[in-house]
Amino acid sequence: MAVEYEARRAGEDHGTHGEAPDGAPHKSATGRAGGNRWLGVLRSPLGWCAAALLLLVLLLAVFGPLLWSGRADAIDTGRLLEGPSGRHWMGTDNLGRDVFFRVLVATRLSVALALLATVLGVVTGLVLGVAPLLLGRRVGRLVTAVVNVAVAFPGLLLALFFAVVFGLGAKGAVLAIGFAMAPGFARLTQTLVASVSERDFVHAARVAGVGDLRVLTRHVLPNISDPLIVNATISAGGALLAFSGLSFLGLGVQPPSYDWGRLLGEGLNGIYTHPAAALAPGAAVVIAGLAFNLTGEAVAKAVGVPTAHRSRAVRPVRPVRPVRPAGPSEVGPAPAVAPDTDGPGREPVLSVEGLRVSFPGPDGPVSAVRGVGFSVGQGEAVGVVGESGSGKSLTALAVSRLVEHPGAVDAHRLEFLGTSLLDGKEQGAATRRLLGTSLAMVFQDPMTSFNPTMRIGRQLAEVAQQHLRAGRREALSRAVERLREVRMPAAERRAAQYPHEFSGGMRQRAMIALGLMGHPRLIIADEPTTALDVTVQRQVLRLLERIRAADDVALLLISHDINVVAQTCDRVLVMYAGRIVEELPSDRLLTAARHPYTRALIATVPHMDTDLDRPLAVIPGRPVTPDQVPAGCAFAARCAFARDRCRTDDPRLAASGPGHRVACWYPHTEPADRPLDERPADPIGEKGDRP
Numbered sequence: 001m002a003v004e005y006e007a008r009r010a011g012e013d014h015g016t017h018g019e020a021p022d023g024a025p026h027k028s029a030t031g032r033a034g035g036n037r038w039l040g041v042l043r044s045p046l047g048w049c050a051a052a053l054l055l056l057v058l059l060l061a062v063f064g065p066l067l068w069s070g071r072a073d074a075i076d077t078g079r080l081l082e083g084p085s086g087r088h089w090m091g092t093d094n095l096g097r098d099v100f101f102r103v104l105v106a107t108r109l110s111v112a113l114a115l116l117a118t119v120l121g122v123v124t125g126l127v128l129g130v131a132p133l134l135l136g137r138r139v140g141r142l143v144t145a146v147v148n149v150a151v152a153f154p155g156l157l158l159a160l161f162f163a164v165v166f167g168l169g170a171k172g173a174v175l176a177i178g179f180a181m182a183p184g185f186a187r188l189t190q191t192l193v194a195s196v197s198e199r200d201f202v203h204a205a206r207v208a209g210v211g212d213l214r215v216l217t218r219h220v221l222p223n224i225s226d227p228l229i230v231n232a233t234i235s236a237g238g239a240l241l242a243f244s245g246l247s248f249l250g251l252g253v254q255p256p257s258y259d260w261g262r263l264l265g266e267g268l269n270g271i272y273t274h275p276a277a278a279l280a281p282g283a284a285v286v287i288a289g290l291a292f293n294l295t296g297e298a299v300a301k302a303v304g305v306p307t308a309h310r311s312r313a314v315r316p317v318r319p320v321r322p323v324r325p326a327g328p329s330e331v332g333p334a335p336a337v338a339p340d341t342d343g344p345g346r347e348p349v350l351s352v353e354g355l356r357v358s359f360p361g362p363d364g365p366v367s368a369v370r371g372v373g374f375s376v377g378q379g380e381a382v383g384v385v386g387e388s389g390s391g392k393s394l395t396a397l398a399v400s401r402l403v404e405h406p407g408a409v410d411a412h413r414l415e416f417l418g419t420s421l422l423d424g425k426e427q428g429a430a431t432r433r434l435l436g437t438s439l440a441m442v443f444q445d446p447m448t449s450f451n452p453t454m455r456i457g458r459q460l461a462e463v464a465q466q467h468l469r470a471g472r473r474e475a476l477s478r479a480v481e482r483l484r485e486v487r488m489p490a491a492e493r494r495a496a497q498y499p500h501e502f503s504g505g506m507r508q509r510a511m512i513a514l515g516l517m518g519h520p521r522l523i524i525a526d527e528p529t530t531a532l533d534v535t536v537q538r539q540v541l542r543l544l545e546r547i548r549a550a551d552d553v554a555l556l557l558i559s560h561d562i563n564v565v566a567q568t569c570d571r572v573l574v575m576y577a578g579r580i581v582e583e584l585p586s587d588r589l590l591t592a593a594r595h596p597y598t599r600a601l602i603a604t605v606p607h608m609d610t611d612l613d614r615p616l617a618v619i620p621g622r623p624v625t626p627d628q629v630p631a632g633c634a635f636a637a638r639c640a641f642a643r644d645r646c647r648t649d650d651p652r653l654a655a656s657g658p659g660h661r662v663a664c665w666y667p668h669t670e671p672a673d674r675p676l677d678e679r680p681a682d683p684i685g686e687k688g689d690r691p
């Protein structure tokens, strides 16, 4: 009865259900590879044993009562409690009825009741498992706590408890076993849902404004169906065993009906005189249980889900909630940070002031983004650079309302196209539609950006159906049109394909096309080219440039690559330890940066004059982690120019020239060593290509 599935890998691999670890597909709805695998498993000893046993059990369940009811119920008072003979292979019971035929006839009731209990357990478990996703944080936590408590009880104990609650008889036993099975299934579902909910394609669906229920049915459940099915199949074996146990104890099926458990109980009375009467139903339970278990194992093998026998590691449940900006009480007051200047004369698309993103820590909330303020003007490209962990992605996620619980977002101002995302109505349909149609996200890993179980065209069309009220056909033709716009070869054919049939660059372009399904005013691209080779990287960046110029779309480009940002963007924000430490026009980045951190970052990038015989420059020390931000300037410990004041007083971001802000007590005043004309080769490619 216990749910015995290794959920960690199931969640990871099955979260993308079409991906093998190497990125190759292992399940596509149409995949030939998938068909071959099923055939391969069927040909293996495990496969054919499972198939043969299951077929036997199902045939007996269907035809047993039709063929042998008469012989099973025929009373022969002259042959009471006889041992096995040529006439009665397994002997007779206390009314002289043939035990062998009774066992065959009992197959239907035994299997049907076990399946019924399994369905009840699976459905209840599923409902409880997805509750945290659908019902909000509070109810979700309550459900999770109840499930956690219930899981701690042994299954049989729960079944006995419920059997007493629901009363004697088959109905009571079905309810008892079903409800006893539910907590384990709920736990498994929660774990799987949590792991899939963190995938980029779910984020993408949320940004596109897809509602919770639809995200669940279209994006989450299809991607966790394999482990759930496998687990349900194996659980049916457990239910069969549990049902036999209850009937054996007299709590299940009541006379005159009989199942294997009842026959086992009756046979036990004469176990010393003729054991066959007890052995026969016992063997039937074992064979049917084995049939379900082996089938589960075979299905697991075919779909690539590891079972408990292969591994037992289970990832802790982490209920997933859509982001809700936290109230100040949850994260503490954010320091006032003035927003930067918008691009000259540009209407701001995005305005952020005092943005904080915090997570619970052992000693209270820990802020990973600490009061960030900036704005992005219409058609402007703003780059965000900084070492790993500096808070770049969290800033982008906070803007798109994708920070997951327990992360909390707070800001003095968080406005997108003049609409506050913090006014308490952020869950409203209008805001969702605004974000869905006007904000596009491009994620780092193009493999995880799409739902592997849906055709690309359908995933794109979903946005138009959701927000533009387009019909199915119209939405699909818009999707093809958008794929063409991003220069997807054979767009119509590609729209009908699954994500695994695309190359990395194509997936990234399809992701951009997804963003174009609405009328984006801002594209947030978080390391959009990191997973791509240099040539494809150029194509994707050029595409973003083209879209930006053609439609006056703003771009927030997050990148590790300072050259890419310098070449693509109008302005650059340099982040360190959850803060913006410098902001300046990108054409001044290499020559006029004033913060020692910005200069250190630039120095780590090799250029034409870099002496290749010497080790490449690195920034000494390690970036600070959000839970260990020191007093004073967070960069002081790594800064060659730090003085006493830097270690005690926290410098604020202050204006330092036109469009230039820096947070440093002693910023550089002299020009940088590296003049503009010594920039490395244009990483985007031929500038002439740009519109």
Ligand SMILES: Nc1ncnc2c1ncn2[C@@H]1O[C@H](COP(=O)(O)OP(=O)(O)OP(=O)(O)O)[C@@H](O)[C@H]1O
Binding pocket: 359, 368, 386, 387, 388, 389, 390, 391, 392, 393, 394, 395, 407, 560, 625, 626
């Ligand atoms: N869910 C989370 N729970 C706790 N801490 C988190 C969570 N997500 C991010 N952080 C922490 O917040 C900090 C900033 O993370 P973020 O992903 O924004 O960094 P980044 O600058 O985008 O790094 P990278 O370039 O590697 O993506 C990191 O120290 C990270 O460990």
